[in-house]
Structure formats: structure tokens, C-alpha cells
Amino acid sequence: xxxxxxxxxxxxxxxxxxxxxxxxxxxxxxxxxxxxxxxxxxxxxxxxxxxxxxxxxxxxxxxxxxxxxxxxxxxxxxxxxxxxxxxxxxxxxxxxxxxxxxxxxxxxxxxxxxxxxxxxxxxxxxxxxxxxxxxxxxxxxxxxxxxxxxxxxxxxxxxxxxxxxxxxxxxxxxxxxxxxxxxxxxxxxxxxxxxxxxxxxxxxxxxxxxxxxxxxxxxxxxxxxxxxxxxxxxxxxxxxxxxxxxxxxxxxxxxxxxxxxxxxxxxxxxxxxxxxxxxxxxxxxxxxxxxxxxxxxxxxxxxxxxxxxxxxxxxxxxxxxxxxxxxxxxxxxxxxxxxxxxxxxxxxxxxxxxxxxxxxxxxxxxxxxxxxxxxxxxxxxxxxxxxxxxxxxxxxxxxxxxxxxxxxxxxxxxxxxxxxxxxxxxxxxxxxxxxxxxxxxxxxxxxxxxxxxxxxxxxxxxxxxxxxxxxxxxxxxxxxxxxxxxxxxxxxxxxxxxxxxxxxxxxxxxxxxxxxxxxxxxxxx
Amino acid sequence: xxxxxxxxxxxxxxxxxxxxxxxxxxxxxxxxxxxxxxxxxxxxxxxxxxxxxxxxxxxxxxxxxxxxxxxxxxxxxxxxxxxxxxxxxxxxxx
Numbered sequence: 001x002x003x004x005x006x007x008x009x010x011x012x013x014x015x016x017x018x019x020x021x022x023x024x025x026x027x028x029x030x031x032x033x034x035x036x037x038x039x040x041x042x043x044x045x046x047x048x049x050x051x052x053x054x055x056x057x058x059x060x061x062x063x064x065x066x067x068x069x070x071x072x073x074x075x076x077x078x079x080x081x082x083x084x085x086x087x088x089x090x091x092x093x094x095x096x097x098x099x100x101x102x103x104x105x106x107x108x109x110x111x112x113x114x115x116x117x118x119x120x121x122x123x124x125x126x127x128x129x130x131x132x133x134x135x136x137x138x139x140x141x142x143x144x145x146x147x148x149x150x151x152x153x154x155x156x157x158x159x160x161x162x163x164x165x166x167x168x169x170x171x172x173x174x175x176x177x178x179x180x181x182x183x184x185x186x187x188x189x190x191x192x193x194x195x196x197x198x199x200x201x202x203x204x205x206x207x208x209x210x211x212x213x214x215x216x217x218x219x220x221x222x223x224x225x226x227x228x229x230x231x232x233x234x235x236x237x238x239x240x241x242x243x244x245x246x247x248x249x250x251x252x253x254x255x256x257x258x259x260x261x262x263x264x265x266x267x268x269x270x271x272x273x274x275x276x277x278x279x280x281x282x283x284x285x286x287x288x289x290x291x292x293x294x295x296x297x298x299x300x301x302x303x304x305x306x307x308x309x310x311x312x313x314x315x316x317x318x319x320x321x322x323x324x325x326x327x328x329x330x331x332x333x334x335x336x337x338x339x340x341x342x343x344x345x346x347x348x349x350x351x352x353x354x355x356x357x358x359x360x361x362x363x364x365x366x367x368x369x370x371x372x373x374x375x376x377x378x379x380x381x382x383x384x385x386x387x388x389x390x391x392x393x394x395x396x397x398x399x400x401x402x403x404x405x406x407x408x409x410x411x412x413x414x415x416x417x418x419x420x421x422x423x424x425x426x427x428x429x430x431x432x433x434x435x436x437x438x439x440x441x442x443x444x445x446x447x448x449x450x451x452x453x454x455x456x457x458x459x460x461x462x463x464x465x466x467x468x469x470x471x472x473x474x475x476x477x478x479x480x481x482x483x484x485x486x487x488x489x490x491x492x493x494x495x496x497x498x499x500x501x502x503x504x505x506x507x508x509x510x511x512x513x514x515x516x517x518x519x520x521x522x523x524x525x
Numbered sequence: 526x527x528x529x530x531x532x533x534x535x536x537x538x539x540x541x542x543x544x545x546x547x548x549x550x551x552x553x554x555x556x557x558x559x560x561x562x563x564x565x566x567x568x569x570x571x572x573x574x575x576x577x578x579x580x581x582x583x584x585x586x587x588x589x590x591x592x593x594x595x596x597x598x599x600x601x602x603x604x605x606x607x608x609x610x611x612x613x614x615x616x617x618x619x
Contacts, residue, residue: 083587229572235565281595
């Protein structure tokens with residue numbers, strides 16, 4: 001038994017993780033009897049726990065392996081993404097977190113439809129959520145399949161099936177409570193693993209950062225240039241557009257927004273953002289050290305290179321190889337298991353957010369208005385979870401050999417162009433009307449999708465055309481402008497009776513969003 | 526308390542909240558877009574090395590920006606708990 005453990009450290013660690021998380025799911029399933037507990041873990045997660053869970057949602061395998069891989073390849077440019085992802089957090093904290101907690105119940109559509117007309121707004125919010133969630137899910141599933149193929153030697157489809165199957169179990173039986181604890185455990189493991197790699201790397205340089213960077217610039221073929229901005233962003237339009245998508249996209253990601261309903265009140269919501277920002281910021285500093293560490297310790301070691309001189313498994317494996325270089329088989333096994341756990345935890349959170357959009361927004365409030373009860377709604381959300389899980393497995397297999405790199409970028413663009421503006425303006429702008437929100441939000445959603453399809457990442461990289469029709473990679477500057485202009489224009493010109501009603505409800509809504517008074521009263525639509 | 530007094534408290538809450546949020550939001554957005562702006566318009570600034578070290582200005586400022594972002598969240602929560610929460614509790618008890 002002990003010999004098996006040492007020889008198969010990655011698989012053993014992974015089995016322990018799965019065993020533990022399945023036990024948590026069993027424990028959580030006994031506490032998940034109502035819709036409230038299914039969507040929000042009963043609102044009993046503390047600020048600290050929620051901070052860890054939020055940081056777990058953010059520290060996906062894509063950001064751990066992807067950003068350290070980008071740093072390994074380009075040096076400084078990896079920092080542009082890290083900072084972009086991080087800067088969304090003060091925005092969420094200052095503008096969104098507390099009003100969201102004070103006005104909503106299970107999903108951000110609760111806030112948007114607080115005074116606006118239920119059906120059209122929830123339909124749009126659910127579309128925005130589902131697009132974001134499914135694009136994110138595909139990217140995670142494809143990444144997971146490929147990663148597990150390399151790390152554990154499992155066939156691609158088997159890896160996708162395992163991830164999809166476990167995720168369905170966690171979410172269907174354990175709801176938000178199990179999903180949150182899986183995310184917390186994984187966040188702790190990942191922070192520990194990344195810290196350990198970084199400490200082991202830096203210890204080789206007596207923790208002298210100057211010596212560390214000297215060694216890296218000596219080894220890398222671009223020399224000193226890796227300390228400067230490279231070609232990731234070459235023109236101002238792309239810079240601003242990417243900046244906007246990263247900064248405001250975070251504040252429109254449904255699986256992140258949903259986490260604010262798991263805490264007791266606005267005070268805890270506030271606290272959770274500070275913890276989350278601290279953990280995520282610390283983590284991004286680690287990925288930067290890991291990327292540079294891999295330049296020094298991995299890029300020249302034949303053990304990690306293929307016949308062409310590239311990294312085995314491509315650049316995203318930089319962190320994994322580095323774990324082996326500094327910590328041998330044991331650390332390699334540990335980090336591989338953590339990477340697998342990370343994927344599981346992130347897809348679970350995404351699926352739960354998608355399921356709540358289907359059951360809470362679409363089923364309960366759009367298609368079956370006033371004719372449903374909480375028990376039925378929870379059944380529907382469990383069916384939706386299974387359906388989304390199967391869809392994720394199916395799409396994961398279909399997209400195996402497709403280029404999915406654009407999908408997370410598109411998810412952020414949609415979140416920034418549809419979900420975020422509707423949420424922000426419904427909280428703060430008195431003159432917002434249903435017509436304005438629906439027209440502006442839909443226009444932004446369509447613009448983001450169309451511009452990405454016509455742009456370089458799909459039109460050229462996926463469809464193999466020689467020239468893109470739309471020249472920029474990142475659509476957010478254009479799609480967000482269209483959304484805000486559309487919402488403004490169609491709101492101020494909306495003279496309907498309903499528009500006046502909506503405006504007259506603003507004062508009371510704003511009072512509640514700022515104070516939380518009235519939150520205990522059941523929200524009945 | 527009278528109706529009037531709680532209305533005064535609420536006005537004070539809105540005003541205080543705005544005074545806390547506006548500068549922090551301004552610093553966040555400005556700091557980030559200066560960072561992105563330098564990368565877009567004049568990347569060579571960030572490539573310069575700090576005198577005597579093999580660390581570029583861009584890397585140093587990037588790390589400092591990560592710290593700044595964290596401190597902004599910390600400052601907000603400190604101020605919100607100290608200045609906003611007592612007002613909210615007073616209004617609630619009304």
C-alpha cells in the first residue's frame with residue numbers, strides 16, 4: 001500500500017481528494033433540503049471562507065498553468081493579465097458587492113429585475129449568464145482533458161467523463177455547500193503548492209530577487225527584453241479594450257456574483273472581497289515567480305523538452321515541470337493532483353451558476369411565472385445541473401481538437417458588455433427602464449459575439465481565413481460602448497407607463513441597496 | 526427617533542459612502558489605465574532597469590499595483606466598518 005502510494009503519488013493524492021470531496025458532498029446533501037440551501041449554502045458561509053472560495057473560483061487551472069506559461073514564454077506580459085484580473089476586485093467591492101447582497105436572493109438577475117419587468121430582464125440575464133458559463137465550461141473541459149491526458153496518461157474522453165461525472169455528483173447532491181467546500185479545500189491546496197514551488201525556486205538564489213532575474217535574463221533567448229512589455233498588446237485600442245474586458249468582466253461573471261449570496265450580510269460580503277483580493281494577488285505574484293523559475297530551471301533541461309526543443313506538453317506545462325525540477329516526483333504528483341482538483345472545483349461552480357440561471361431565472365420566473373414552488377424549482381435546478389454536466393462532457397469531446405483559446409476572452413467580453421452594465425445601472429441609475437436595459441444589453445451581447453467571430457481569434461485562427469474582417473482581438477471597447485449607449489438612449493426615450501413605474505420604485509430600491517433594510521422579508525415576485 | 530432624523534442619517538450615509546468610494550474608485554481606474562496606457566503607448570519606459578539592479582521598472586510597478594489594489598480593498602473595508610456600518614445600524618434600529 002505504501003509502496004503504491006509512493007510510486008503513484010499523483011493518483012493516490014487525487015483519490016484522497018476525490019474521497020474527501022465525496023464525503024463532503026454526502027455531508028452537504030443532508031443539509032441541502034431547500035432551494036435556499038441549494039443555491040446559497042443557507043447563507044451561512046463566513047467572510048473568510050467565502051474569500052477563499054472566491055479566490056478558488058479565480059485560481060482556475062487556466063490561470064495557474066496559463067499565466068505561469070505565459071510568463072515562461074514572454075516574461076513581463078504575463079503580468080498584464082494578472083493585474084487585469086485582479087483590478088476587477090476593487091470594482092466589485094466598491095460598486096457591486098453590498099447592493100448585490102442587499103437586493104438579491106439567488107442570482108444577479110434578482111437585482112436587475114428588482115424594479116424592472118421580470119420576464120424580459122430575467123430572460124436577458126439568463127442568456128448572458130448561460131453564454132458566459134458555457135463558454136467558460138468548454139474552455140475548462142478541453143483544458144482538463146488535455147492536462148489529465150498528459151499528467152495521468154488517461155485517454156482524453158475518459159478524463160472529460162471523470163471531470164463531468166464528479167462535477168454532476170458534487171453539484172446535484174451537495175449544492176452550493178459542497179461546491180463551496182470543494183473550492184475552499186482546493187484553494188488551500190493550490191496556494192500551498194504554489195507557495196512551496198516558489199520558495200524552493202527562490203531558495204536556490206538565497207531569496208535574492210536580483211540574482212533570480214539576472215539568471216533568467218541570461219538564460220532566456222530574448223535576454224533583458226523579457227523584463228519589458230512585449231508584443232501581447234501592440235496598439236492602444238487593443239490595450240484599452242482588453243483592459244475594459246478584464247476590469248469589468250469580473251464584475252459580471254455569474255459564478256463569482258453568486259458567491260455573494262452565500263454569506264450572511266453585506267458586512268461579510270465586504271470582508272470576503274478583501275480576503276479574496278489578498279489571496280488572488282498573492283497567487284499572481286507566485287505565478288510570476290513560477291514562470292521565471294521555469295525559464296531558469298526547466299527551459300534548458302532535456303528531461304522536460306521534446307525533440308523540437310519545446311516543452312513537453314507545451315508552455316502551459318511550465319509550472320508542472322518546475323514542480324518536478326524543484327521537488328521531484330512527490331511535488332510533481334502533488335501539483336498534478338491539485339491541478340486536477342482545481343478543474344473539478346471550477347467547473348462545479350460554473351455549473352451551479354448555470355443551473356441557477358435555468359431554474360431560478362428561466363423556469364421559475366419566466367416560463368412558469370407564479371405557478372411554481374421552491375421544491376419544484378430545486379428539482380428543476382438538479383435536472384439542469386445534470387443536463388449542463390452532460391452538455392459540458394459532450395462539448396468537451398466535440399471541441400477536443402478545436403482552438404478554444406478565444407472562449408474565456410469572449411466570456412469576459414460578454415460579462416463586461418451585458419451582465420455588468422445591466423447590474424450596475426439597475427443599482428445606480430434611476431432612469432433605467434426595462435426597454436433600455438433589454439435593447440442595450442442584447443445589442444452588447446450580439447456585438448461582442450459577432451466581433452469575436454469576425455476578429456483574428458476566430459475568423460483567422462479557427463476558420464483559417466487570411467485576414468480578419470474586424471481587426472481587433474478584444475471587442476469590449478466597442479461592445480460596452482454600444483451597451484451603455486443603447487441602454488441610455490432607449491431608457492431616456494421610453495415614455496411608457498411602465499417606465500414611470502420603474503423610475504418611481506428607484507428610491508426605495510436604493511435605500512434597501514444601501515442599508516439592507518427589508519432584506520429579511522421574503523422576496524416574492 | 527423621528528422620521529426626520531432617520532432621513533438625515535440616511536442622507537449622511539449616502540454622502541459618506543460617496544466620499545469613501547469616489548477617491549478609491551478613481552485611484553483604481555487611473556492606476557490601472559496608466560499601467561495599460563504605458564504598455565500601449567510607450568512600452569520602453571517599463572523596460573528600463575532600476576539603477577544597479579536587473580529588475581525593470583515595469584515589474585516593480587506591476588508588483589506595487591498588485592499591492593495597491595489589495596490596499597484599496599483593505600482601506601474601503603476599514604472605512605466602511607468604521608464609518609458606514611454605525612450609520613446603517615442606527616437607521617436599522619429606527
